[in-house]
Amino acid sequence: xxKIHELDTPAVLIDLDRVEANLRRxxxxxxxxxxxxxxxxxxxxxxxxxxxQMELGAIGITCQKIGEAEVMVEAGIxxxxxxxxxxxxxxxxxxxxxARRASIKVTADSTTTIQGYSETFSGSGLTLPVLVECDxxxxxxxxxxxxxxxxxARRIADSEGLRFAGLMTYPAxxxxxQANAWLERAKALLAEAGLxxxxxxxxxxxxxxxxxxxxxxxxxxxxxxxYLDRFQVQEGVGGFDDCALTVLATVVSRPTExxxxxxxxxxxxxxxxxxxxxxxxxxxxxESAIVSLSEEHGIVDLTHxxxxxxxxxxxxxxxxxxxxxxxxxxEVTFVRGDAVVDTVPVxxxxxxx
Amino acid sequence: xxKIHELDTPAVLIDLDRVEANLRRxxxxxxxxxxxxxxxxxxxxxxxxxxxQMELGAIGITCQKIGEAEVMVEAGIxxxxxxxxxxxxxxxxxxxxxARRASIKVTADSTTTIQGYSETFSGSGLTLPVLVECDxxxxxxxxxxxxxxxxxARRIADSEGLRFAGLMTYPAxxxxxQANAWLERAKALLAEAGLxxxxxxxxxxxxxxxxxxxxxxxxxxxxxxxYLDRFQVQEGVGGFDDCALTVLATVVSRPTExxxxxxxxxxxxxxxxxxxxxxxxxxxxxESAIVSLSEEHGIVDLTHxxxxxxxxxxxxxxxxxxxxxxxxxxEVTFVRGDAVVDTVPVxxxxxxx
Numbered sequence: 001x002x003k004i005h006e007l008d009t010p011a012v013l014i015d016l017d018r019v020e021a022n023l024r025r026x027x028x029x030x031x032x033x034x035x036x037x038x039x040x041x042x043x044x045x046x047x048x049x050x051x052x053q054m055e056l057g058a059i060g061i062t063c064q065k066i067g068e069a070e071v072m073v074e075a076g077i078x079x080x081x082x083x084x085x086x087x088x089x090x091x092x093x094x095x096x097x098x099a100r101r102a103s104i105k106v107t108a109d110s111t112t113t114i115q116g117y118s119e120t121f122s123g124s125g126l127t128l129p130v131l132v133e134c135d136x137x138x139x140x141x142x143x144x145x146x147x148x149x150x151x152x153a154r155r156i157a158d159s160e161g162l163r164f165a166g167l168m169t170y171p172a173x174x175x176x177x178q179a180n181a182w183l184e185r186a187k188a189l190l191a192e193a194g195l196x197x198x199x200x201x202x203x204x205x206x207x208x209x210x211x212x213x214x215x216x217x218x219x220x221x222x223x224x225x226x227y228l229d230r231f232q233v234q235e236g237v238g239g240f241d242d243c244a245l246t247v248l249a250t251v252v253s254r255p256t257e258x259x260x261x262x263x264x265x266x267x268x269x270x271x272x273x274x275x276x277x278x279x280x281x282x283x284x285x286x287e288s289a290i291v292s293l294s295e296e297h298g299i300v301d302l303t304h305x306x307x308x309x310x311x312x313x314x315x316x317x318x319x320x321x322x323x324x325x326x327x328x329x330x331e332v333t334f335v336r337g338d339a340v341v342d343t344v345p346v347x348x349x350x351x352x353x
Numbered sequence: 354x355x356k357i358h359e360l361d362t363p364a365v366l367i368d369l370d371r372v373e374a375n376l377r378r379x380x381x382x383x384x385x386x387x388x389x390x391x392x393x394x395x396x397x398x399x400x401x402x403x404x405x406q407m408e409l410g411a412i413g414i415t416c417q418k419i420g421e422a423e424v425m426v427e428a429g430i431x432x433x434x435x436x437x438x439x440x441x442x443x444x445x446x447x448x449x450x451x452a453r454r455a456s457i458k459v460t461a462d463s464t465t466t467i468q469g470y471s472e473t474f475s476g477s478g479l480t481l482p483v484l485v486e487c488d489x490x491x492x493x494x495x496x497x498x499x500x501x502x503x504x505x506a507r508r509i510a511d512s513e514g515l516r517f518a519g520l521m522t523y524p525a526x527x528x529x530x531q532a533n534a535w536l537e538r539a540k541a542l543l544a545e546a547g548l549x550x551x552x553x554x555x556x557x558x559x560x561x562x563x564x565x566x567x568x569x570x571x572x573x574x575x576x577x578x579x580y581l582d583r584f585q586v587q588e589g590v591g592g593f594d595d596c597a598l599t600v601l602a603t604v605v606s607r608p609t610e611x612x613x614x615x616x617x618x619x620x621x622x623x624x625x626x627x628x629x630x631x632x633x634x635x636x637x638x639x640e641s642a643i644v645s646l647s648e649e650h651g652i653v654d655l656t657h658x659x660x661x662x663x664x665x666x667x668x669x670x671x672x673x674x675x676x677x678x679x680x681x682x683x684e685v686t687f688v689r690g691d692a693v694v695d696t697v698p699v700x701x702x703x704x705x706x
Binding site: 008009010011042064065084085087088090091109110112113116133135139140141142143144250252253254255256259261263266267268270271272273294295296297299310311312323324327328329330350352353 | 361362363364395417418437438440441443444462463465466469486488492493494495496497603605606607608609612614616619620621623624625626647648649650652663664665676677680681682683703705706
């Protein structure tokens, strides 16, 4: 049995027991609270885990890109939400092809997007379910008011080849109540107009344990909950001992008494701080700080760490944000404790389109 | 002839005429000033461009990872510097295999690293040239003093299978004179000890046009100069019209009068700011600002832009930092003006080890 310290670095390690515990904890909570989960696969990008999420009770999955959905459909997943405005002929053609193989739902926040969907699906023999994306306070995409949502819902309902299927939002963190109020107003307006939404989809791992407060919602899209990370621990979603993804790195230099250099930089940890100080937590040296990254170097300040690593020593890092880390590695290694179980390709990695 | 606006987005576009002009400008400057170039391929990760750099007069190339060097040797490049402490059996074995096929030089800043090299190369019939990495002010890896450099040079010279080949530094930006003074002191010490360095390697695109001031150096390792980016323009290395790499993106949402959403986020532009405000420059809307990124969304503030893009419109973005962008795309598209020339795989992408 290979041990993790026999691996080459940097490597992404996925602790299978923690993955299973994280998935079960969320699904149990969802079941107990009448919440339906539609996990976002952006965090793991692995068909194996998408299938496990379905087995445990998820009603479907979420993908952000057509390319991700193609990988998941190929692997046998049959219910996918793409919460994104899909624009342009190349993507619309692929969307139609996908919709012939699986149940695909999409979103729109403009008449331009709706028109593209309709031109693609009218005459195809298929009806595309379209949700209206709502900006309930997150400040990203989405219509700005329930009235606008109603306008687009009508437009979808009136468009050949399309069906109005509901509302979708990615709410601002910690603003569950605000998002809920917005969605309730929109639902009332839609119901009055005879367009009561079948689906109201919301999400976000930071508020996972408050998802039962989304009275307006019919489904929840958590992503990061499968692995957790330093940011989610700060948000109280779990503890460091629940973090299932670590980056295994080697100390390649100890130029001074208080400085260590790791062979993992922005090319493996990303520059995402998510507002945290430093670029990850070194499990074996929690008092140390990864103070800066260049592409292939992680610079560690050991000032506050009584223990100091040696050159050649391996350490494990809990990243600030695991999702972009997954996207940087062609493969990840499954482990149980210190034992290596398997190394698998990240088959939905790098799907930029 | 395909035009760029017929492409799917996001896509990385490489303007071949600008690449050629950037490479020639640097090589002409180097030739005129007696500077030898050893370009770092981390920026482009393409054998084609590495070969072009060699044809124009580079004395060899620089790679940061064994995996990058393997791709380049496979493509026919025969002289590579790996300015990194190579540690651990898996990488050392691959290093030995590579050294049987091409001229490979490495660096070390500790006795642990030197010992690994020596154990690998003694009895192999090969002699590995090893440079001592020097921290001349950059605060990353490297010995802290010329005296330490001498100590490691002696250690290398005394190690079976190794040859002391010189000094390597990645100097702090704008500190050419300081780095030079450090290296001159080290050279004098080494010469006294009968270990005059054959190679003194330094680098960094921001100081490319001052590389002739590196009197102590025998070679220069620029990377980003091939494409340039928003950071290098700020540093005065070139203008926006010299930037050869752009990310083609689509406006997928215009939720408000002053907000646009692009289909390019941290998964295509990276979170690297390099200290700049915003995450890139939109060529067609230079008064706009990419104010934040999530993985698949770029949020644009149009407040100061009189012109506003429509949903479905394509724009081109000059990233803050091009090197990590290259690493996020499986393929890049060569263009001349608005015409698509070819799409090629980024064959040294994702070489984390």
